[in-house]
Structure formats: structure tokens, C-alpha cells
Amino acid sequence: MCGIAGQYCYTGGRPDRRLLAAMSERLAHRGPDGEGTHVSGSAGLVHRRLAIIDLSPDGLQPMTNEDRTLWLVFNGEIYNFVELREELAHKGHTFYSKSDTEVILHAYEEWGHECLARFNGMWAFALWDEKKQELFCARDRFGIKPFYYTGAGGSFLFASEIKALLAHPEAGKRPDNEILCTYLTWGVQDHCSRTMFGGIFQIEPAHALVVTKDGIQTPFRYWDVTVNPEIRGGDDDPTVAARLKDLLLAATRIHTRSDVAVGTCLSGGIDSSALTATINTLIRSDAPESVGERQKTFSVVFPGTRFDESRYIDEVVAATGVDADRTEPAPGQLREDIGHLVYLQDEPFGSLSIYAQYCVMRLAQKKVKVVLDGQGADELLAGYLGYQGSYIRGLIRHLHWGTAAREIAGSLRRHRAFFAAARGQLAVRRTRRGLVKCTAKPIDRYGGTLDAVLHRELLSTNLPALLHYEDRNAMGFSLESRVPYLDVRLVEYVASLPLSQKIRGGCTKVALRTAIRGLVPESVRRRGDKMGFVTPEECWMRDELRPFMLDLFSSDRFKGRPYWDADAVLRDYQEFLAGTTAYSPEIWRIACTELWLKTFFDTAAAPVL
Secondary structure, three states: OEEEEEEEOOOOOOOOHHHHHHHHHOOHHHOEOEEEEEEEOOEEEEEEEOOOOOOOHHHOOOEEOOOOOEEEEEEEEEOOHHHHHHHHHHOOOOOOOOOHHHHHHHHHHHHHHHHHHHOOEEEEEEEEEOOOOEEEEEEOOOOOOOOEEEEEOOEEEEEOOHHHHOOOOOOOOOEOHHHHHHHHHHOOOOOOOEOOEOOOEEOOOOEEEEEEOOEEOOOEEOOOOOOOOOOOOOOOOHHHHHHHHHHHHHHHHHHOOOOOOEEEEOOOOHHHHHHHHHHHHHHHHOOOOOOOOOOEEEEEOOOOOOOOOHHHHHHHHHHHOOEEEEEOOOHHHHHHHHHHHHHHHOOOOOOOHHHHHHHHHHHHOOOOOEEEOOOOHHHHHOOOOOHHHHHHHHHHHOOOHHHHHHHHHHHHHHHHHHHHHHHHHHHHHHHOOOOEOOOOOOOOOOOOOHHHHHHHHHHHHOHHHHHHHHHHHHHOOOOEEEOHHHOHHHHHHHHHOOHHHOEEOOEEOHHHHHHOEOOEOHHHHOOOOOOOOOOOHHHHHHOOOHHHHHHHHHOHHHHOOOOEOHHHHHHHHHHHHHOOOOOOHHHHHHHHHHHHHHHHOOOOOOOOO
16 A cells, blocks of 8 residues: 555646655655655656565565556555556566556556456555556546546646645636535535535546546446345345355454454454454464464453443453454544644544544554454445335335335334434434534435445445545554455356345345354344444543634634534534533534635645654
């Protein structure tokens, strides 16, 4: 994993080396192990290296082919590079390194743009084709790795993070108010190609684009997945769980390919616990050097609060014998870290759960260089309890009355407290409609049938934002984060399963729970709640962060913003402090947006990490 940036002067001229150097400097945290720059004609490429595969100088970037007609900067990992390398060697290609980067170059030589279909991994890259005088840019299927771009001064600029693009004086000078208002109103981000910076875009998941002398061509989709809409099928078929378990093992095995130490993020939930137990299976069978004889795990705990998952973490640690490290984020530390966190993320974020993950990554970087994480399983296997409403509505719409009745009964039996709290939050939201002044088109995350919702959540309305947060938090501490549940083989298999393998009788992740029976402690396998890396945000906003928030909401700059009714926001927050109204995440979104505006638009230049 690394940081990449570049400039293509498609209208003529030469790249600005000072600009390239400034962009590189703003990405230094993504690649502390080395840097490289290549300028050829009208194209300039920049790379910051975090050495993971082939630590030798042979893995340095920008990397070229034998006749120096192709130049590549690449961020990510191609996990099946060993198999692709062998296939390409049989076709006559010669390799000079052991890196996956060189595999991309030869795959492009062999298959052109179609090479993307061959890759299993996470990637964002830009490949300069000297003969064609075109820049080929691509992002992985799920948007695990970021790729931002803009047009400025007759050139195409790209980078792994928005802050690098801001090194150009014409880039991102004002917010994109429509996208910002969508976030403020609905809490949704990273759902399209536009960002909260005006004129700055991202390549969407499973898309690529080409830049030629004629300019930026329309991005094209190179992959998609169909979520099976069938209600029932194979409910008692033992081969479903067996196949899923085998694919999870295969995905985890290939994700541990590394020439540096690998650890695991352990929240105590089903997904990370299954991953931890699967890695232990690999230690016994494969003995991967990257993991070592004893797996290292990293967790966040909040003793004495309802958010604490220590009980489940303890059970997984006892069952697996891992070398477990834990961190307990303190509100006082949050006050010190919040400026860095906002700058690191580039855009406002939806809740302080992001800070819990930030603290886990800070802990992990002391012992490892790569971490595996359970991101993606919820969207694949309908893990969020909100999906149950989508499932039930779809059943009723298609006249599956009996199944709908069983699901309603199961949901109420298992999750009555959750749905009661959700109704309360909806009521709170309705009373707060006057806080945000700007308007945005409605985005209904859970509207439609469950198969449509899961497809949307996987590629648009939810997972891309979570992957955004994870990338910035990990790379902020020069860590590579990997997500085995997004192995394309696993994704396509789970998507092919009928919906009853995801939700049944109010139980979520049915197929996974069956597959990991005997692998993880029963108390974890049968968990019905959903937490992950969360924080006691409401408590912090009421107590420790009170002076900070009161100052923020009382400032003249806050009062002058066009996005909210500042007096109403302050009054609402004071009512929450007094206990006369419930807490709403909208308050944090407004506060985070104000911090973002101060960081990126109220200062002459954002700091360099």
C-alpha cells in the first residue's frame, strides 16, 4: 500500500515538478519507506512507498516495462499476483522483481484494459502508455483504495487523498454544497463520483477512466455483481456452509501474503472473531511467516459502559490464544486528536466510531505493518438490523405472507429493543428538521427489496464510506489494512445465495453463523446485537466534549455558515445537555462539518502530516 499522485498536461506543456513534489509531501504518511518521481513528456507520476511485497529496490515505483513505454504508480495489493505471474510467464513475459506491481504492467501488456477482470485484490493505479499517449486509471471493485482527480490549468491531476490535490491553487477552492448538504441531511457520503470539494471527483468502485489528448474520457464500469433475489433455497443444505467456510479460508490465506508482519483487528463481533479464528487455522496448516507462530490482535474497549465488548474479546482470546493488545480511547485524548483526525479523513465523517478505529490503528502500528479487518461482511450477509425492514417489506410486496409473518415475529423476539430505539431516533429526527437549512434529495438507504438494498449498500450508499474511513485511519499510521470478506470469489458466492441464507427468523448472517459453528465461541456466534468499533459518543458529547462543543457552536464563524440555523443548533445542543431532548447524530455531523470547514477553507493552507 502506498500513496500515488500525478499530472497529465493533456492540452500541452510539461508537468510542474514543484507541484508534484508538494503533492508527494502531503502523502508522506502513506509511504514512509521511499519516494519516486517520473516525468515523461506531458505526464508526471509520483509515488510514496510503504514496502509490503518485495522489500528490495526492485519494487520501487514509478515502475516501467522492458522498453520503457509503460510507467505505473500503484496503491494496493493484487493478492493473486503469484498465480498471474506464473500465467504471464508461460505466455513469454519476463519478470525482474517479485512484486505485484510488475504483474500489473505485464497484465496490461497482455490484456489491455481487460486486465482488471483478472485481478483479485484492492487497487488504485495510473498507468502511462507512452505509445498511445494516454493515462489509464482504475480503482478496485469495492473502492477499498482511493483515487481522486480534478482538472486544473489544462491538466488532469490525481492523488490518493484530496489534500494532495489541494496543493494546486485552483483545486477544491470551495465546498460542493449539494454533496455537503446530502451528508448533513441524510448522513450519506461517498455514494457518487462527486466529493464535498467542488470540482474534485473520485473514480467510483469498479470503474476506470482514460485520459487522452482530447481530455478526460467518461469513466466506465468494468465489473458488477447480482444479488440473488430468491427468497428461499438450500436452507438445510450443508454444502452452503462448507463452501462459505472454504472460501473464507482461501480469502484469508491469500490476504496474509506479505513480506512484513500481519495482525488482526478484533472487535468481538462475529466477522472479526471468525477472521481471527480462521487465521489461527492457517497458522496450524500453512504457518504463514507474515503472521508468525502467535497471531497478534488489536481491540478497543470501554470498561463500565454499554459499548464495551471486552467479554466477547476475552472469549475469543481465550479460545485462540492470540497475543492480544487493547486500547481504551479517552475523551481527553480525543480533544487532542480531533484536528488530526478531521485532516486525515479529508471530508466530514458520520460519527465518533471513526475515532475508535483510529485508536486501534495507532495501537497496531507499534507491532505490525499490515492488519486484516472484517469490513464488508455486513453488507454481504445483511448484518445490519435495519436490513430486516427491507426484507419484510419485500416479502409483503411479493405476497410471501407466511414468511413475512415469521420474519416479523423473529425480529420482534430478537431485536425489540433495537426497533424501539430506531422509532425513537426517527421521532427525534422529525423534531430537528429545522437545524439544517440546506436541502438535498432524499436518499433512502433501506428502500426497495433486500437484494436491491444490499447491492446499493455494497457499491454506493454505505460500504464505500466505511472503506474511506478505514483507509485514512490505517494510512495515517502508515499501516496497510486488508479486508478478506471482499475477496471477489467470496463476494460473488455470497451474492448468489438466496436471501434466507442471510436473514431467517430475525437472525442475521445465517450462512456465516452456520459456517463458523465450532470455530468461534458459541456466545460470539449467537450474538444478536451489532456494535463493531463504536464509542460512547453520546456520553462524550454530553460531558467531556461539552466546553469544546459550546465554544464551537457559539463562534462567529459557525453563526455565519449558510448550511444551518446556528441559534437552533446551539439551543438544541443545550436542551440535550439539560436532558430535555435526546441526542441525535445530526449534532455531530454539524460539528464535524464546522471543523472540516475551519481546517480546509478558513486557513490559507492545510498542515502537512
